[in-house]
Amino acid sequence: ISLRFGIFKIPLNEIKKSQAKLVVVEIGAGKAVPSVRRKSESLADFFNGQLIRINRDAADIPNGIIGVEFQSTGLEAILSIL
Secondary structure: OEEEEOOEEEEHHHHHHOOOOOEEEEEOOOOOOHHHHHHHHHHHHHOOOEEEEEOOOOOOOOOOOOEEEEOOOHHHHHHHHO
């Protein structure tokens, strides 16, 4: 498994070895897109990181995943952070 950054592909284990602090920001992936939600949750869990989930209708984060839920549109959430 690897992450793609632009044209670069970096193995997840290499990132984990670096002990980088990971924050996954997910914007607009509702319950109709479970694959994106599961990937965000699994990445946050794998790295002991945090998940920021922004969704107007389904911002809930499952138990065991550390994160922040923003029940709003992506634009509203980003403007409230700035």
